[in-house]
Amino acid sequence: xxxxxxxxxxxxxxxxxxxxxxxxxxxxxxxxxxxxxxxxxxxxxxxxxxxxxxxxxxxxxxxxxxxxxxxxxxxxxxxxxxxxxxxxxxxxxxxxxxxxxxxxxxxxxxxxxxxxxxxxxxxxxxxxxxxxxxxxxxxxxxxxxxxxxxxxxxxxxxxxxxxxxxxxxxxxxxxxxxxxxxxxxxxxxxxxxxxxxxxxxxxxxxxxxxxxxxxxxxxxxxxxxxxxxxxxxxxxxxxxxxxxxxxxxxxxxxxxxxxxxxxxxxxxxxxxxxxxxxxxxxxxxxxxxxxxxxxxxxxxxxxxxxxxxxxxxxxxxxxxxxxxxxxxxxxxxxxxxxxxxxxxxxxxxxxxxxxxxxxxxxxxxxxxxxxxxxxxxxxxxxxxxxxxxxxxxxxxxxxxxxxxxxxxxxxxxxxxxxxxxxxxxxxxxxxxxxxxxxxxxxxxxxxxxxxxxxxxxxxxxxxxxxxxxxxxxxxxxxxxxxxxxxxxxxxxxxx
Amino acid sequence: xxxxxxxxxxxxxxxxxxxxxxxxxxxxxxxxxxxxxxxxxxxxxxxxxxxxxxxxxxxxxxxxxxxxxxxxxxxxxxxxxxxxxxxxxxxxxxxxxxxxxxxxxxxxxxxxx
Numbered sequence: 001x002x003x004x005x006x007x008x009x010x011x012x013x014x015x016x017x018x019x020x021x022x023x024x025x026x027x028x029x030x031x032x033x034x035x036x037x038x039x040x041x042x043x044x045x046x047x048x049x050x051x052x053x054x055x056x057x058x059x060x061x062x063x064x065x066x067x068x069x070x071x072x073x074x075x076x077x078x079x080x081x082x083x084x085x086x087x088x089x090x091x092x093x094x095x096x097x098x099x100x101x102x103x104x105x106x107x108x109x110x111x112x113x114x115x116x117x118x119x120x121x122x123x124x125x126x127x128x129x130x131x132x133x134x135x136x137x138x139x140x141x142x143x144x145x146x147x148x149x150x151x152x153x154x155x156x157x158x159x160x161x162x163x164x165x166x167x168x169x170x171x172x173x174x175x176x177x178x179x180x181x182x183x184x185x186x187x188x189x190x191x192x193x194x195x196x197x198x199x200x201x202x203x204x205x206x207x208x209x210x211x212x213x214x215x216x217x218x219x220x221x222x223x224x225x226x227x228x229x230x231x232x233x234x235x236x237x238x239x240x241x242x243x244x245x246x247x248x249x250x251x252x253x254x255x256x257x258x259x260x261x262x263x264x265x266x267x268x269x270x271x272x273x274x275x276x277x278x279x280x281x282x283x284x285x286x287x288x289x290x291x292x293x294x295x296x297x298x299x300x301x302x303x304x305x306x307x308x309x310x311x312x313x314x315x316x317x318x319x320x321x322x323x324x325x326x327x328x329x330x331x332x333x334x335x336x337x338x339x340x341x342x343x344x345x346x347x348x349x350x351x352x353x354x355x356x357x358x359x360x361x362x363x364x365x366x367x368x369x370x371x372x373x374x375x376x377x378x379x380x381x382x383x384x385x386x387x388x389x390x391x392x393x394x395x396x397x398x399x400x401x402x403x404x405x406x407x408x409x410x411x412x413x414x415x416x417x418x419x420x421x422x423x424x425x426x427x428x429x430x431x432x433x434x435x436x437x438x439x440x441x442x443x444x445x446x447x448x449x450x451x452x453x454x455x456x457x458x459x460x461x462x463x464x465x466x467x468x469x470x471x472x473x474x475x476x477x478x479x480x481x482x483x484x485x486x487x488x489x490x491x492x493x494x495x
Numbered sequence: 496x497x498x499x500x501x502x503x504x505x506x507x508x509x510x511x512x513x514x515x516x517x518x519x520x521x522x523x524x525x526x527x528x529x530x531x532x533x534x535x536x537x538x539x540x541x542x543x544x545x546x547x548x549x550x551x552x553x554x555x556x557x558x559x560x561x562x563x564x565x566x567x568x569x570x571x572x573x574x575x576x577x578x579x580x581x582x583x584x585x586x587x588x589x590x591x592x593x594x595x596x597x598x599x600x601x602x603x604x605x606x607x608x
Contacts, residue, residue: 100570194551207549236556237549305533316510323511325585330576336586341513350522353512358526360510361501374536376546381539383550415528431550461551 003027007072007167007220011113014071015061021054021071025115028073032117032164040139041149041159043078045118046085057113067113068227075165077156078119079126080106080211081200085116089202090124090134093322093347095329103200104232105169105211112227117165120155124349125319126176126204128152129420132408133351141184144448147405150180156214157184167224168214173205174307175400175424177212178436182400182454185438187471188214189221192462193431194239196225197232205314206237208307208428218437218472222247225464244465250472255289257470260393263296265423270402274453277440278399281455281478285397288477290470295389295396299381303426306382308418309362309375310429315352316359322347354414383430387460395470396458399423400436404444404451427458434458437471439478501526 002013003024013019029047036042050073057070076082079089081099088094102110110116123133131139131154139154141147142162149158153170157177160168161184170177172190181188190212198209213224229243261282267275286292324330324343331342348356362371389396400423411417427434436454443450455474459467503523507514514522568581577584 095576097574100566100574192551193549194553233558237551237553239551239553299539302536302539305536308529309533309536320511324576326571326583327574328576332577333586336588337511338513339586340511344511345513348512353514353518354522354525354529356510356512357501357503357506357522358529361506361526364506364509371533373546374539374541375533376548377541377544378536378539379547379550380544381541383547413528414525415532418529418532429550 003031004163005166006217007069007215007223010072010166011068011070014057014113015066017061019071021057021061021113021115022051024071024073025050025054025117028115028117028165035162035164038140038145039142039158039162039164040137041075041120041155041162041164042118043088043090043121043136043155044086046082046116049082049085050115050117053110054115057115068223069109070113072114073117073166074109074114075117075120075156075159075168076106077122077153077168077170079122079171079202079204080169081202082106082116082119085119087119087202088136089126090122090136091347091349091352092135093329093344094327097327099200101200104197104234105228106200108228109169109224114167120153120159120168122155123152123176124352125202125315126152126171126173127315127351127355129175129179129417130406130411131155131180133349135349138408141405143185143451144405146448147407147451148183150183150401150405152176152180153188153214154180157181157186157188160184160186160214160216166216167220169211170214171201171204171209171211172428173208173210174311174428175421177214178424178434178454178456179401179420181214181436182438182452182456183405185441185452186214186216187218187221187435187437187475188212188454189225189435189468190428190433191225191229191464192239192433194237195229195243195433195462195464197235197238199232199234203318205311206318207314208311218435218468218475219247219250221435222250222468222472225468229464239462241462246465246468251469252473252476253289254285254470254473257290257395258293258393259285259290259470260295260389260396261292262300262389262396262398263294264298264300265398270399271442273442273444274399274403277442277453278455281439282397284478285474288473293393295393297382297385297389297426299378299385300426302378303382303429304418304422306375306378306429307421307425308358309371310379312355312359313362313372313375314359316356316363319348319352319356351414379429382426386426386430386432390460394459394466398456400454400456404442404453423456431461432458433462433464433467435467435471437475501530
């Protein structure tokens with residue numbers, strides 16, 4: 001059935017009136033009802049909004065219009081506003097808050113004909129790498145229900161992997177699209193900082209946050225990106241420059257492309273089975289005509305340390321707005337400060353509290369220069385290292401994560417969880433476009449089946465077209481996961 | 496940069512977070528471990544390096560100072576934990592703790608803490 005198709009195939013069928021957007025919305029809602037009890041990708045289903053939108057799209061198509069995402073079932077990470085639907089950020093502090101407006105990126109997808117099926121789970125306020133920090137529910141990895149989907153966009157990647165959405169939006173601050181996409185065997189793409197509007201994305205770290213697509217194919221990621229990217233008067237940090245359309249004419253080989261392999265990211269740090277997958281991925285790039293060149297990012301090892309000062313500092317400032325006065329939870333006390341303190345104590349989970357504390361500390365008098373300013377300077381050095389590396393290569397390839405998805409509660413020590421972001425935060429700090437594309441799998445003892453791994457590709461600022469081209473060529477030539485069935489879905493089909 | 500001793504109770508006060516003694520101890524240990532990790536930044540020669548606040552070349556953006564439609568006031572107030580007429584109702588901000596907030600709209604001058 002077309003429900004299994006890519007966004008491009010679905011939009012084509014709906015525009016050609018082979019299937020209606022309403023039929024698709026209903027079929028997808030039914031499938032979510034069947035499967036999501038096991039996966040837990042969604043926090044809220046927006047079936048009524050989906051149906052109303054699908055009816056509008058169908059009517060317009062009958063009037064001769066076409067849409068780039070006609071009838072495409074879409075899932076939204078629950079830190080993005082969709083007018084009339086609850087938006088929780090996976091937190092108790094937002095209570096039953098219903099968004100009174102729609103995020104620009106979401107609106108652009110609706111205008112392009114997509115159908116919003118629901119809001120997906122995330123680490124609270126997008127802070128985490130496993131989705132375990134959600135206060136509102138557990139999302140499981142569809143490849144192995146005993147493992148995490150990754151995070152923070154865990155619900156969005158699980159929805160796409162489990163066939164409960166065709167495409168999804170995630171947000172990526174330090175890897176929150178790329179790492180979970182790797183864990184769930186889907187494509188996850190973080191555009192250049194400032195390329196997609198953050199209006200209506202509830203802020204975590206404003207100099208790093210970026211919305212991006214999660215999809216089954218690179219071509220679908222390009223299709224969603226093309227619709228979503230560009231200047232927005234509601235977000236002054238969106239880039240002024242024109243958007244290059246990326247979804248048309250994607251090339252299929254890598255002749256003449258120079259791919260940088262980062263010396264400091266040596267594969268010898270990895271488990272042998274994981275290492276073998278990445279060695280083969282690099283060899284595949286070469287086989288497709290790319291020239292592999294060694295590049296150096298001497299400051300990349302400082303990425304995690306830099307990120308875990310800059311991001312919490314911005315978080316502590318952004319989350320000051322959750323004070324129980326104007327929206328969300330309030331724990332009433334006799335005076336206002338006690339009300340703030342009690343509300344925030346009851347409303348935020350441990351990881352959010354840790355980041356608010358570390359950020360407040362790093363910004364406080366006496367520590368500001370030693371921590372925050374030093375981290376901002378380190379950020380300059382990290383960005384400069386990338387600029388230097390890109391003098392000798394067009395893109396950088398490396399693992400998206402050091403391991404496949406891990407089991408629940410495997411990383412109870414916060415620093416060990418933070419180190420999951422080792423391969424993704426340097427690119428975030430430099431603002432680069434970066435994506436994860438499936439590159440194979442490992443079968444560890446005790447896993448329910450194969451566990452996907454992701455290849456992370458990154459290019460210079462605003463080189464989205466080049467990035468998507470390289471990823472598309474690699475994906476077309478390899479298709480590592482095509483022969484593998486997600487065990488959950490196999491049993492769902494046979495049941 | 497010195498690592499280790501972070502006065503969690505003081506920082507929590509700055510951050511307006513009520514913490515239990517057990518939380519203060521647990522977060523103290525965890526944040527100490529993170530600070531040890533970030534202390535590695537002291538190895539970087541950052542002396543004259545300019546700080547990066549944002550990564551893409553962009554200067555301030557201005558728009559014409561013209562009133563535009565905004566969110567509906569009823570919708571916004573409807574999301575508040577407490578409201579009174581066209582106002583957010585909040586706990587006492589000035590004056591003695593323990594009394595209820597002043598009636599909406601009234602001003603009690605001279606009651607500053």
